[in-house]
Amino acid sequence: MSRLDSFIRRLSAQRACLDAAIAAVGAREGFVLEIGLGNGRTYDHLREAMPGRAIHVFDRQISAHPDSVPDEGHLFLGDFRETLPEAALQLGRGAILIHADIGSGDAAASRGLGRTIAPLVAALAAPGAWILSDQPLPLPEDAGSWRPAALPLGVEAERYHLYRVREK
Amino acid sequence: MTAASRLDRMIARLTTQRACLRLAATLIADLPGPAVELGLGKARTYDHLVRLLPERKVYAFDRGIHCPPDAVPPADRLVLGEFDDTLPGARDRLGGAPVLVHVDMGTADRAGDADPAGRVGAMLKGLVAPRGLVVADREVGLGAWETLPLPEEAGDWPYFIWRKPARG
Secondary structure (H helix, E strand, C coil), X not given: CCHHHHHHHHHXXXXXXXXXXXXHHCCCCXXXXXXXXXXXXXXXXXXXXXXXXXXXXXXXXXXXXXXHCCCHHHEEECCHHHXXXXXXXXXXXXXXXEEECCCCCCHHHHXXXXXXXXXXXXXXXXXXXXXXXXXXXXXXXXXXXXXXXXXXXXXXXXXXXXXXXXXX | CXXXXXXXXXXXXXXHHHHHHHHHHHHCCCCCCCEEEECCCCCHHHHHHHHHCCCCCEEEEECCCCCCHXXXXXXXXEEECCHHHHXXXXXXXXXXXXXXXXXXXXXXXXXXXXXXXXXXXXXXXXXXXXXXXXXXCCCCCCCCCEEECCCCCCCCCCCEEEECCCCC
């Protein structure tokens, strides 16, 4: 598979998972979290597909396309281990859709980061929320507020991870 | 262009590139000669061309290197510099007339791309082998050449395929 093939596959999987989660959320109340803004493409997709929703964005620094940078009031800049707890204090457990795109070139470090942020993300997730991520977001069993959900058709296992938070 | 988000547009662009290159590879199957990627960028389509055309030499031209280190073409397949400087004498460097040139030089400033694209087109007129193809992301001004229809699998994204006449 060429770099072009694998990039198309990654973006298509991302879009399929985003669209599935967006459809599942429907008109349910809650805000959206984009963890890892990166280039800003998926932020733009969420913004287009969910007009009027508050989308809070987390990243270490801004490297996105200037059109795809949120205003300061929706931006948490810095280490996720600090910004996610800060956001939980400010925003509470009200996120209905959470997208984490946090992988870097280092596969082991990326998985580690997924494990690190999983409980911090859980503190922001509303009952019934949908979580999608490029890395597994495992929760300790006793804190297991979410379960893996089926990936949309055509998305290979392990390429993306989809979870559903329990209803109350 | 109906694709809504930047994610949609990126998928449309990459899918179109892949479909056009696949068609181009079949159309040049009987023509001997090298292929050229004009605008290496992230090296995604260069890598794709190399795999698509395993029997041919594939050269990459760009001003500088912006791709991951493990994607950089071998030194003898890489031509660095301004197209205005590197293209005029390219036939010697390539060891013959290219039968396929993929022009991937577009920036976010479509209007600003018109001049450089036109200059590239003027240089390609002489460089490309008879019946050779130019596949491009911008209108490069090869008006007298045959314009080929895009393949069905192309996405919703403007792309161009021209074939040089057998004579002239």
